Amino acid sequence: MSDEQFEIIIIGAGPGGLSAASRAAESGVSHVLLESSPKIANTIQKYQKGKHVMATPDILPLRSPIDFQAGKREIILETWEQGISSYNTNVHYGAEAKKIEGSKGNFSVECSNGTVYLGKHIILGIGMQGNPRQLGVPGDQAELVQYQLDDPDEYSNESIVIVGAGDAAIENAVALSDNNKVYIVNRKDEFARAKEGNLNLILAAIESETIECFYGTTPNKVEETPDGERAGLFFLNTSSGEAQVPVDRIIARLGAIAPRGLVESFGIEFPNDDPNAIPALSNQYESNVEGIYVIGALGGYPLIKQAMNQGYEVVEYIQGNQVKPADHELIAAKFEVLPGDIEVDDVLSLMQARIPVFEHVNALQFREIILDSNVHVFKKGDLIFKKNDYTNSFYTIFQGDVEIEAAKDLRILSKQGSFFGEMSLLSGRRRSATVFAGDNCVVIETPRRTMNKLISSVDAVKRVLDQTFIVRTIQQKFAPENSIEELMPVAENTVINQFRPGEVIFAEGDEGDTLHFIRSGSVTISSAQQGKDVIMSYVPANQAVGEMALLGDTARSATATATVKTETLSINRESFDMLMDTAKGLRDRMEKIAEERNRQNVAKQSRAADSSELVSFLMGQGLGEATDVLLIDEEKCVACDFCEQACAATHDGTSRLNRKAGPTHAHIHIPTSCRHCEDPSCMKDCPPDAIQRGGVGGEVFIGDNCIGCGNCEQNCPYGVIQMAYKSEAPDSYWRWMLFGLGDKPGKADKSKSANPDAIKQAVKCDMCKDIDGGPACVRACPTGAALRLSPEEFAGW
Amino acid sequence: MIHTSFLSHDRFKFLWVALALGLISALFYLFHDPKEPPNGGTWLGYSLGTVGAILILWLTYLGRRKRNFLNGSGTVKGWVSAHVYLGAALLIVGTLHTGFQFGWNIHTVAYALMCVVILSGFYGIYAYTALPSTRNDLKGSQTLDEIFVQVEDRDAQILKLVEGVNSQVSSAITSALDRTVIGGGYREQLFGIDRSLAMINGRLVGNPAQGAILEYLIETLSKEKGQTRERLGQLMNALAERKKLLDIIRDDIKAQARTSAWLLVHVPVTFGLLASLIAHVISVFVYW
Structure with missing residues (x-):
């Protein structure tokens, strides 16, 4: 422990931390920047080689001593390295902060290597990625142990052990098995956490003995063998005793430890248990612990430029300088439409x-x-x-x-x-x-x-x-003519219920005591007929189910099942009766709805074909959350692939649908293509907010401001998003037809981009929102096999 | 059924249009009473010829329309529907245009080529409506790729099983795996010809539908006892399952080839027809 007390201790050498440390260095403020890894900007170091990094939002000016412009990962890292050395920034690598004690003016930060740093203020910029979980056995710091894999083609003829059973472990193992002897160590007896595609891959590889799997096995220790044929020996505890594997490399893919626990241990509070929650901060980025400031992704600002600006500003605030935030001008511009001349802060x-x-x-x-x-x-x-x-x-x-x-x-x-x-x-x-x-x-x-x-x-x-x-x-x-005040008693007794996919909301024969209004998700209504559960209808969000039993005072005549994660407003019998008394004409309207339902049910029952199995299959494929899905009738499909060619030709050369992939039931095939979910998973974590929904058909589409981060590709449960280069304008049909020049329409080579600075961006079906006449895939189908449907139409089968 | 095919597109609209065209042409022909015998040179002959020539050009244009993904009018299905029915009507219009006067000349060549194109198109209608169901029934809910993966699984299983049998049997089986042939040229694909081979008892023999190797195994197995017999039995079952999968793949390839092979007649002959049509028209106007 050194006695030096720093004015500022900065934890985490990401963009925010680097900017803060450089600003402190530039203004001559005593500081230290602690970084757990051996290099700056750990998260960006992990990007693939040559990745183009974007500098969004474009309109936001950069305010930092070190430069940042959109460009290749290597160039950005190099610029930052040069930046911090030109200011003589005080960086300590391999210093992983694990404990903070004291209060403003008198903090001590203890690192896992035992060093303790003293400081008056702390800036926390540790990001959201967390640190990779370590092997936790003797020798796990050896050079042959690594926690990530950049390029599987770098290694050949090695003996490599992968530890872990998740998708990352499986993907690494499979990729390495082409050129290396690969083992995989799984603590459990199966690969339960993996995606289905990866599961099939790893099981096939184990079956064919291209990968050797140790099930029910935990690591014991790692020993380096400098004189041996291989770099080390990996000791394992298998279910049948101890085993030793001579290895060149051990790759542990055990997930990451989310930083929240650590941050909370510093005394910083989160408002709730939501995994997306961010700590409450003052307008000077100060947390509830006085003297600890939070910047960057951890504070809710995931973009590089924002974090760098904050790093600069927070150092100014600590010094007592009241700088206007970098976004001041931008907000002022937003307020220009307002009448009068009021200061930005006053308007806010x-x-x-x-x-x-x-x-x-x-x-x-x-x-x-x-x-x-x-x-x-x-x-x-x-x-x-x-x-x-x-x-x-x-x-x-x-x-x-x-x-x-x-x-x-x-x-x-x-x-x-x-x-x-x-x-x-x-x-x-x-x-x-x-x-x-x-x-x-x-x-x-x-x-x-x-x-x-x-x-x-x-x-x-x-x-x-x-x-x-x-x-x-x-x-x-229910009561458009009543005032909000009149309806408050009913509303106060209404609760929001959540149902898992496949969960029964109410079952046939149950007492009918609640009306459910579907707020999100969707529901199928089924009833038992001749011992079989027959699906009568599909009810999307914004409609009610369960009114029949309440109106008629009978038991449930059908079963309602959530097709996807569903939220309902549940109105109990008492409130329902109250609502009936309050709202004029409601009983008549509800009876009309019930009549219409019965009419549909009778029509459905008298139709010969039972489509329940097909509808169950479609729901099982997650189409309960779809709003518009491409379905191919295999009895009409001649496999001409015009749907894919049409898609590619109208969308920068990349087809957003894969006709052959995807499941089939009877003769209905669901190709891999966006189904425009009601509550799209892809939209959940898009840093530039590039994924939007709108237009005439409610299509979900990705804008040009996509930064190519790949979050949406990972978040989509249906695998319909790909990362692709834009290709040049489509080739001329007549040139191809008459002279055989250029690519066949819809068949352009898209593996490379003509422009070396181009980045791969996320692409998916946009329902041809910019093309007259509707989706090109359907319009290009010569036989009528391709059709886009909304789930409400499934009942027509 | 929610999906409607090109045949029933828009409630058979183009079937009615085509029937009307055929009927009107036939009525004109019946009540037409020219001084000379009916031929292409009468006013009706010229009219039918003009309609026919325009139809041919328009029908040919489908090849362009179906690749115009950006701004083609209507749907390709609608175009195909019209193409099919009006193409069939062309047979009536074109035939009436000839006045049934045939000879060894360019005019009859054009007519003959037109018939070849239309008849191959009729086969195309059959192929486009019947064969997809055949393929679907074959594969059930699996894709061709998935069936290929299953074949690979069987291969791996068989290769493991042969480790325990004598080298003569094992080399016969390995040779059958190695020399299994799927696909091939047009002829093999269209007619499902299987050129698989196997090396049995040192002789290279044809092994279509894996028949030779299975027969060899059956015969070998009957002479064995105990563990060997059991092992050979397992091998026989695995090979039989593999054969079933290969049959599906081969039948699927056959159906797929037949779905598109007719276009190899339909399209090139269309260009022949266009050339002869130009010659026919020019010669009529220049030399008649």
């Missing part, structure tokens, strides 16, 4: 004061929200959005009022401070009402991603939104 505080849903948000987070949002000034009568639009942004009223058209000739007035648009935000479905501007109207439009981030980090926001969602749903769906 006024907004928070006037709009209760943002009241509990801290100033920093609110700034971020506004940076992502747009401020609109509308004239009275302007259309804000139309019913059935596919937009899903969230609106708050800063000034004046808006009129919500709940039903024909019925407009509900919403005033300053309230919000609208939460229905589509929460359910992922189309707009449920048309909204017009009222008098003096100024609204803030916030994108879905920003709101979702807020909902997962501020409990109060989630609560308010849920409550409003419930009462507005009841008003809109």
Whole structure:
């Protein structure tokens, strides 16, 4: 332990930490930058070689002593290395902080190598990736043990042991097995955590003995054998005793330890258990522990440029300099539409004061929200959005009022401070009402991603939104002529229930005591006929199920099953009766709906063919969360591949569908192609918010601002997103036809890009939103085998 | 059924159009009473000829339309539907245009080529409607790639099993695996000809449908006892399963080849037809 006390201790040499340390060095502030790995920017070091790194958002200016521009990974890392050395930045590598004690002005940071650092302030920039889990046995620090694999082609004729049973372990093992002798060590007796594709790969490799698997085995120790034929010996505890494997290399793929536990041990609080939650910070990035500042991804800012700016700003704040944040000008530009001449900070505080849903948000987070949002000034009568639009942004009223058209000739007035648009935000479905501007109207439009981030980090926001969602749903769906106040008693007794895929919401013969309004997900209704469960209908979100039994006071006449993860608003019998008494004409309307359902059921029963098996199969493939899916009738498909060629020709040379891949039942084939999920998994973690939903068909599409990070590719459960280069303009048909020049239409070579600076971007089906006449795959099918359907249409089978 | 085929596209709209065209042409022909015998030179002959020539050009244009993925009008299915029915109607229009006057000349060549194109198209309709079901029934819910993987699995299983049998049998079986042939040229694919071989008792013999090796195993097995017999029995079963998979693959390739092979007649002859049509038209106007 040295006695030197630093002004600032910076933990984590990522973009934020490097920028902070360089700024401290530049301004002559005593500092130390602690980095657990042996190099700077651990996460970026792990990117594949030559990866092009983007510098989004483009409009945000960079504020840092070290430079950062979009470019190749190697060049960026080199620039940063040069940057920190030119400022004589004090970096300590291999220093993994594991304990922080003390308080502002007097902190001590203890590292796992035993060194203790003293400092007055701490800047935490450790990112979200976490550290790879170590082998945890003697010798696991030996050089032959590694925790990642950059390029499997680098190794040949080696003896390599992979430890782990997840996807990363399997992918590494399979890739290495081409040129090496590969063993895989699995603690359990099966590969339970792996994706199905990887599972098949590894089982086939073990079966064919290209990979040798130790099941039920744990590592014991690693010994280096400098004189031996191989670099080391790996001792294992197998189910049948000890084993030794001579190895050149051990690759442990045991996942990463999420940093949250560590951060909490420093005393920093998270608002809730949501895995996406971020610690609450002041507008100067200070956490609840005075003197500890959090920047970068851990503080909710996943982009490199943001983190670098924060690193700079936080050092200024610590020195007591009140710099305006780098985004100041950007926010000022957003406020230009506002009448009058008010300071940016005053507008921000006024907004928070006037709009209760943002009241509990801290100033920093609110700034971020506004940076992502747009401020609109509308004239009275302007259309804000139309019913059935596919937009899903969230609106708050800063000034004046808006009129919500709940039903024909019925407009509900919403005033300053309230919000609208939460229905589509929460359910992922189309707009449920048309909204017009009222008098003096100024609204803030916030994108879905920003709101979702807020909902997962501020409990109060989630609560308010849920409550409003419930009462507005009841008003809109059951009692449009009643006021919100009249419906509050019903709403207060309504609860939100969640169901897993395949979970029974209610079963045939049960007592009918609850009405379920589906807020997200979808449900199939089935009933037992001649000992078989026959699916009668598919009910998408935004509709109710279970009203029959409540109306008729009978037991359930059918079973309702969630097809995917489903959320319902559950209204119990008492509240339902209360609603019936309050809402004019509701009984008549409900009876009409029940009649229509029975009519459908009778029609379904009298049809000869039973499509239940097919519908169950389709639901089993996750189509319950689809809104539009490509289905191929194998009895009509002549395998001409025009669907793929049409897709490639209309989409920069890469087909977004794979006709041959995917499951088949009877003669219906589900090719690998986007099904435009109701609540798309791909949208959940897109740093530049490049994935959007909209247009006429509700298609989910990826914009040009994609940075090629690959998150969506990994998050999609159906494997429909690929990373690809854009190809040049499609070749001329006549040139190919008459002279045999250029590529056949739809058959361009897309493995390389003509432009060396191009990056692979995520591509997927966009339902041909920019092409007249609809999806090219369907229009190019010569026989009628390809068809796009929404799940509601499955019942027609 | 939710999917509708090109035949029933838009409630058979183009079938009705084609029937109307055929019927009108036939009626004109019946009530037409020219001074000379009916031929292509009468006003009706010229009219039918013009309609026929336009139809031929338009039918040929399908080859362009179906590759125009960016801004083609309508759907390709609609175009195919119209192509099929109006192509069939062309047989009536073209035949009536000739006035049944045939001879050894360029005009009759054009007519003959047109008939070849249309008749090969009829086979195409059969191929496009019947063969996909055949392929689907063959493979069930599996893809061809999955069946290939299963064959590989069987190969690995068999190679493991042969380790325990004598070298004569084992080399026969290994040779049968090594010399299994799938696919081949057009002839092999179209007619499902199997050129697989096996080296049995030092002689290279034909092994279509794996028959020779299975027969050899059956005969060898009957002379053995105990463990060897058991092992040979396992091998026989594995080879039989492998044969079943190979049969599916071969039948699928055959059906696939037949689904598209007719185009090798339909398309080139169309270009022959276009050439002879130009010659026919020019010669009519220049030399008649």
